Amino acid sequence: MQIKTEQFEGPLDLLLQLIEEQKLDVSTLALAKVTEQFLNYIRGLQEKNPINLADFLVIAAKLLVIKSKSLLPNLDLGTEDEEAAFDLTAQLLTYKKFKTIGKFLGKLDLKRRQSWAHEVDFSDRVTFLPDPDITIISLAASLRQLATELKNIIRLPQEFLKEVVSISDKISQIQKLITEKIETSLSSLIKDAKSKTEIIVTFLALLELVKQRIISLEQSEHFADIMIKKTNAI
Amino acid sequence: MDSQKLKSQILSILFVASKPVTIKELVGVLEVSEEELKQAVAELVSENQSSGIILLAHNNKLQLSSNPDHSSVVKKFLSLELREKLTDAALETLAIILYKQPISKAEIENIRGVNSQYTLRHLLIRGLIEKIQSPSDRRMQLYKTTLEFMQHLGIKDMKDLPDFEELTKSIELPGAAQNANGQ
Missing domain, CATH: 1.10.10.10 (Winged helix-like DNA-binding domain superfamily/Winged helix DNA-binding domain)
Structure with missing residues (x-):
């Protein structure tokens, strides 16, 4: 007899179907009879869907114990193994009961009598809870302190701006110088610099002029003064 | 506590709670004994069977829910799609x-x-x-x-x-x- 190639929920499901299809009494004899078919199914499973193979093998082992016992009644396999195998009938019955309840739940599911919860989440609402220690005086003091701190933050860039020498100013200054003198040096350019920032800006201005090929730089050796020349017009 | 008032308070709390509330939480907030609360919950469950909003109680957790008897109209209102059947x-x-x-x-x-x-x-x-x-x-x-x-x-x-x-x-x-x- 061929087993239909439908999917079973597991080895117990398969065994149950085999027995019920043949209208066999669940006796050790009946279980022994379906062993061959069960093993055939496992052979197919090995290729198609090996995921639950181990579970099928557990039941197959029990079936083989039962079959061995029915063929060789004198065979002694040890009480533990035998008991485990002969428990199969009870296991099948329990499984069948839950399978039936599963079908009952499936009917409930099909009725689609869904009910819904109230999903407003009040915990997300923002609430202002002032500290009980807050007084008008402490609030005023905090505000004054905040104002002072803000004043410092606002003043800071003003002081910074005073020191700034812009690169474009420096560029025109160097260009003017170079047209007058043809050649000059970095040391003479930064001789009158009032701050470190001005030296940096001078250097940046030189780099920009080199990049634009307006001037060219020459240095005879390491740490020697850098000579600045106007690039020869092509 | 007067049982009518207790039931009314339970409903109010469950209405604002967005997730299931435990019996323990309610006992703490309402300052009643667990038996008193469970009695009130049991009454609420049976009294509200045909109400639009029913009380679900299971595993010591409570939640208000729409009555499954009205699932088709609620579904229509929410324009919900068909859900996936359980395997x-x-x-x-x-x-x-x-x-x-x-x-x-x-x-x-x-x-x-x-x-x-x-x-x-x-x-x-x-x-x-x-x-x-x-x-x-x-x-x-x-x-x-x-x-x-x-x-x-x-x-x-x-x-x-x-x-x-x-x-x-x-x-x-x-x-x-x-x-x-x-x-």
Whole structure:
């Protein structure tokens, strides 16, 4: 007899179907009879869907114990193994009961009598809870302190701006110088610099002029003064 | 406390709570005994069976929910799409958890005879079951059905579910009635 190639929920499901299809009494004899078919199914499973193979093998082992016992009644396999195998009938019955309840739940599911919860989440609402220690005086003091701190933050860039020498100013200054003198040096350019920032800006201005090929730089050796020349017009 | 007032207070709290509220939380807030509260909850559950909003109570958790009797109109109002049907494996596993809860994964797999990892994860994601730590062994986790399970299947009161014996009394293996009972 061929087993239909439908999917079973597991080895117990398969065994149950085999027995019920043949209208066999669940006796050790009946279980022994379906062993061959069960093993055939496992052979197919090995290729198609090996995921639950181990579970099928557990039941197959029990079936083989039962079959061995029915063929060789004198065979002694040890009480533990035998008991485990002969428990199969009870296991099948329990499984069948839950399978039936599963079908009952499936009917409930099909009725689609869904009910819904109230999903407003009040915990997300923002609430202002002032500290009980807050007084008008402490609030005023905090505000004054905040104002002072803000004043410092606002003043800071003003002081910074005073020191700034812009690169474009420096560029025109160097260009003017170079047209007058043809050649000059970095040391003479930064001789009158009032701050470190001005030296940096001078250097940046030189780099920009080199990049634009307006001037060219020459240095005879390491740490020697850098000579600045106007690039020869092509 | 006057029981009418207590019931009214329970409803107000459950209305503003967005997630299931435990009996323990309510006992703390309402300052009543657990028996008093459970009595009030039992009354609310039975009194509200035909109301638009019913009280779901299961595993010491409470939640207000729309009445499953009106699921079709609510669905129409929310313009909900058809939901996915539960698979046979999912139903089988749910059936075991429902009547054996709290139950471990090993016990479930023993009954089903097949690895149930994937099915359990699927049911957890759908919120139909939840995991709790076993009180006897902290390394072990047990599975229970949730309030969402009740909502999903439209169960108004766990008492409405048929008794396990009643549901399975006619089930037997072919010709093996005495055989199985003898085990």
